[in-house]
Amino acid sequence: MDGLAGYILRRLLFLPVTLLIVSFATFYITRWGPGDPIRVAAGAGFSDPEALDRVRHKYGLDKPIHQQYGVWLRDVTLHGDFGPSYRYRDRTIGEILGPKIWVSARLGLYSFILVFLVGIPVGMFAAMKQGTWLDPLAIGAFLVFQSIPVLVMVPMMVLVFAAKLHWLPAGGFDGLFSKSMIIPTIALTLPGIAGVARLARATMLGTLGEDFVRTARAKGLDEFTIITQHVARNSLVPVMTTVIGLSLVGLIEGAFFTETLLGIPGVGRFVYESVNGKDYNVILAVVLMITTAFVIANLLVDVALVIIDPRIRANRSRAS
């Protein structure tokens, strides 16, 4: 595993470089184009250009961009200060993002657990029924769900369960154990199941062919014990690692739409508001946060895939 450890280390060491480049690019992109947070805040009301300039001066927004970036970089690296929010002016970025992240994280965690709780049994079930029609049906059903975009799924569920049947609320967020969580959770869970189930199935089939399973069978253990005691344990670890990685990527993107559609006050919707309000530092903080999560998630997936399928390792060492 020496090669793998080195690979992980190299990827982690590259993370700060990535973050630096990403922060630089985002810093310039957000400031590119017309308008700035001070003008947006004034909106259609009083917007005396000289008064706006005085406020810009107060926040150092009148300096050249490279100088602003220098200040920002210094504050972040030396003081861990991501700068002021131009919309929520009496709070730090952490204070503003905290509650939003908490909402999104609860929603994500909920969905993540469900993806895992449903996906792995489905995959195991399919693997056990290999050769019968149940195997493809189970996987196929979730493949269909995987292809229905969140953007379609959520309004359809709102249409049926809220607008027509009045069983569920049409949006909002009233805490983790409320009816308002049902639609977003389903929307975030269903598309992920197929991937997990297929992976679980493939891993399981691989494990079923291993020596220790044959030994167990030879010892006369019943199939249930073999599956739960031997096969599941050996196939679950890599599947779980992969699930964590893939779900994170999928959840962040799915959350964008789900939160916007259902009016859930999470990070997804907030990023969107911040982009419109040109709240530079908030955008930057969120992008860096998600980038870090992405890098780690991708790393987890890579590592898991290498463990699952040694052929990839050979492929990768050729590639890099």
Add this chain to the structure above:
Amino acid sequence: MSNKLTLGVLGAAAVGIIALAVVLIVVVAGGGDDKKSSAQDSKTPTASETSSSGGKAASGELRLRGDDPLFLDPAVAQDAGSALYIVEIFSGLQRLDKDLKVQPDLAETYEVSADGKTYTFHLNKKATYQDGRPVSADDVKYSWERALSPDTGSVTAENFLGDIVGAKDVSRGRATEISGLKIVNDTTVSVTLDAAKPYFLYKLTYPTAFMVDKRQIQSNPKRWSQKPNGTGPFKLKEWKLGERIVLEAYANSHLGPPKLQTVRYDLSGGSSLVAYEDGEIDVTGVGLDDLERVQDPSDKLNAEYTTTPRQSIDYIGFNTNVPPFDDPKVRQAFAMAVDRKKIAEVVLKGAIPVATGILPPGIPGYTPDDKTKQYDPAAAKALLAQSKYAGNMPEITLAESGAGATVGPTEEAIIQFWKDNLGVTVKIQQADSATFFSDIDQGRYQMFHLGWIMDYPDPEDVLDVLFYSKSKQNNSRYANADVDAKLEAARIEQDTEKRLALYQQVEKQLIDDAVWVPMFFDTIHALVKPYVKNFSFPPTIIERFHGVEVNR
């Protein structure tokens, strides 16, 4: 696994189709059930009024839905969402009542000098901050100088306090004290204005001029506004971002103790009409699509339905500097080619009234007769033919601010009228608000769809700000010496009748010149539970919970 997978997917697809069929049946079968549609359009005027908190509620508690304010610093906040809370927690020397008449607030009485330039305010001796400390003349001086100081970062301060002699020196960093402000004694303060300005008292009713607590700000300069110590009738008891805001009555308020004990805002979002029907909230705004239902006399909600005009106007503005709108005939043609009544009826379902002029109802000088250009396609076409752009019409774009995937249906309808009646294809450019406002400032648009919400009930707030040729917010780039002269005269005219007459002449001139196409005034549609007494929807953002009673 491929062939099996094929079967599986086909099977699953079959299941999916059956499921879809079931859905369709449910939908179709439920087709007659539109009545109980749940939710409201987020674009309604009172979207901020939306939402709930679960569970029981005692008498004396008013429950509403709302959104998080950005921050509660009265000197700096510019958004209506924050102002809604600020006007309850803070207060100023004067206030507006719900008929928009100026009433005494922290200043019990005041005198104006004969030349109209010096105001002397006598503070109410009972006026205290919510921590019990009395309000003194020093506080007035501190609050206003702080608002003006460049370190505070207020965009509005110069607009609302800049009439005081020396205020602009403070806002531009040339002085730290307002030279025109004198502390006479502990409870008396006098200010001198640069000219006699009849609307000065109105400006003091705006949050920028409200009192803040010097000690609190100095002890916690960055975060004091998270738990502000104001002078208003309600204290901020609790604010959990994204969850709730609880306002608690300040029993020692100089206005007398509020009748409510608490006002609880649920900030978590969701459908407010459903919450209202479930009894979770006491007041809700009504969106366009639920309007028909609550307006139906046979609906049980109809008895709780109320509607109030709001002081704002929605308009199409022309940039009178650029082709083709530098020709008044083109502007007039465009104004006359749009059937606003039809748009209001069909697209807006009669929810808001067609504008009858530039000044919205409730503003002094407003008259109910329709002064706008009437829909007349033939005359519009004729005007266009006489214009200098007949036959060589340049490309025209209508700009609007917005970040949705779709243009407002109103704009779509408007450009269709232009296409049908004038044969002119107008493109719509939807820009994010940053781009939109920056481009408006620079006069980059030919025409734009925008709204103006009155800050205080005086015609000066719209006519002088938006049409005076040297105003920095003259987005139409309109310059008319006659209009300028009248606006200048009106600023200092002491006789109210004459002053309003001047403004009415200006309004007429603007409409004749078709600088704007005034589109719609605004109306609030809302539901209020019968056990809530004295709840009003003021036409502008002012304190409104003080007299409210809830007897469940």
Add this chain to the structure above:
Amino acid sequence: MSGTIAMAADPPEQKPRSGESLTRRSIRRLLRRKLAVVCLVVITTFYTVGILAPVVAPYSYTEQNLDLSFDGPSWGHPFGTDRNGRDMMSRTFYAARTTTVVTVATFATGFVLLPVTLGMIAGYRRGFADALINRTGEILASLPGLPMLVLINATMRPRFVGWVGDIEDFIDVSWVRSIERTLRLCETSGDTIRCQPLTSSGFADYFLIFGVLSLFGWVGGARLVRTQVLTLRNSEFLLAAEASGASTRRILFQHILPNIMPLVIVGASASLGSIALSEIGLTFLGVGIQPPHPSFGALITDGASRSVLASHPELLLVPATVVASLILAFNLLGDALNDVFTSKAQ
């Protein structure tokens, strides 16, 4: 949004020279699969409608009739009309055209042209170019795609569209204009004729979207190409070609390219669904195709607005069904292609 798990792709079998090419054989095998054929039919229908939208749509996508606001499905308007009385069927067809343009352009640019070029440079040149392309790819791959797309589009779109319009005005060449007129790309406004087909058709928006999608899309393909080039470099026939003095260009275009193209296209086709969805999603978030040009993102926004949802569900059901079927077809076809081209089984 729909992350298909690409299991380890086996390196392609070395070409057996048995008369029929790998590509042809694979296509034949693909067509034997019922599901793949169904998917192909769905996709072909969609694209045909998309390309022919101006011909098959009964109305223009902007044509309003305020007297027919929210007119439910009828013979005249099979999918009903929206708030402004616009025919929903026509709007759906034109939305299909948007998807068609964006997917084809992004596919060609970001998932074939860019990856092949960059991958070949990286694999064949090695050295600094290789390192640069690899590192850039690594950074792009670690960026949060959707938030970045939203950010870039939100800040750049208004100015970008303006530039494209300026450029179009600048290119006032008669033969370009006559082509534009023949293709009916110009708009008549009053008595003047304006030719800004790119801007007025919303193509400037398309361009920005497929540009941004391409920027983030090439990484996976380029890695694949690079690996292939590295493998092929040492293969006998390439060594033979080099020995016989063939130029670099000749080697790249005549020997390497034909070998990797099928693989690249198969790999890229798995992304078609997510390309289509990206455009729809961006438009839904308000930073994609600018109205009034229709896109499924806009149709879904309209249909999903709560007011409309309860009383006129067809406004949501139609675009939702079309989008779901298309994405399903793309994903299943991608799977099938992957199976057919990479499986060793004959």
